Amino acid sequence: SFADWTEKSKGLYIHGVKDIIAVASGKGGVGKSTTAVNLAVALANKCQLKVGLLDADVYGPSIPTMMKLHGKPETNQDLKMIPKENYGVKCMSMGFLVEEDAPIVWRGPMVMSALQKLAKGVDWAKLDVLVVDMPPGTGDAQLTISQQLQLSGAIIVSTPQDIALIDARKGAQMFSKVDVPILGIIENMNCFKCPHCGEASFIFGKEGARKAAAEMSLEHLGDIPIEIEIRKCSDEGIPVVVSSPDSVVSKIYYDVARRV
Numbered sequence: 001s002f003a004d005w006t007e008k009s010k011g012l013y014i015h016g017v018k019d020i021i022a023v024a025s026g027k028g029g030v031g032k033s034t035t036a037v038n039l040a041v042a043l044a045n046k047c048q049l050k051v052g053l054l055d056a057d058v059y060g061p062s063i064p065t066m067m068k069l070h071g072k073p074e075t076n077q078d079l080k081m082i083p084k085e086n087y088g089v090k091c092m093s094m095g096f097l098v099e100e101d102a103p104i105v106w107r108g109p110m111v112m113s114a115l116q117k118l119a120k121g122v123d124w125a126k127l128d129v130l131v132v133d134m135p136p137g138t139g140d141a142q143l144t145i146s147q148q149l150q151l152s153g154a155i156i157v158s159t160p161q162d163i164a165l166i167d168a169r170k171g172a173q174m175f176s177k178v179d180v181p182i183l184g185i186i187e188n189m190n191c192f193k194c195p196h197c198g199e200a201s202f203i204f205g206k207e208g209a210r211k212a213a214a215e216m217s218l219e220h221l222g223d224i225p226i227e228i229e230i231r232k233c234s235d236e237g238i239p240v241v242v243s244s245p246d247s248v249v250s251k252i253y254y255d256v257a258r259r260v
């Protein structure tokens, strides 16, 4: 129950890490991991910060693919795992620790012990910010993680679609329950611009996340369009802010990074 979690709220103190920012979503498939990756790389390369990326999406880790990092991490003399690094960001993911095609079936307590391993058992050295790619949803697991990791703040990613928004609202309530400030909402897959005529189509509805942010008095951090390039880059393991640093979408990610 919620009372049990608050009792255990001492949490995991991660040594050497100044701020921990969660990237969360009400449901899967809205672009949470894509946002977390591009934001982490933007924070490292544009804001000159020491950045880590923790893949807490233990159900379906996608950071290994998106950051092109694979294999078991090395350990230091204290038997702490050394994060794998690419594009200036130190990464740790459950995906490094399990076989790529092994099914990951986690019960509640297993999720917590997996996370403990990922958070405490890693030699992050000194970090200005640790970006956490949360598991999708706003249930018990997410609540526990938010509390245990002692987050400095959370970013909610949502598409403009109503159904996803209802969930994003739940997410906002969850973070306020555990006293984690919400830094704002990012509207992902906001529109599709025709590459031929330039006309924008609002495939998932118009400005849904912007309106929800206004309703909940939350910051609207930015709109990311649907772009083939973003999807391709994710699949190839080269984030769009690395492969096309001067593109319009990369500039949106930099802007969000500067604001958080």
Ligand code: ADP
Pocket: 025, 027, 028, 029, 030, 031, 032, 033, 034, 035, 062, 136, 188, 189, 224, 225, 226, 227, 228, 230, 231, 232, 234, 235
């Ligand atoms: P989540 O973490 O919310 O489950 P992902 O970040 O894994 O979502 O994104 C789901 C899929 O959508 C991925 O294939 C990703 O490349 C793609 N995607 C995410 N955002 C965009 C976007 N703005 N434009 C095009 N494709 C996107």
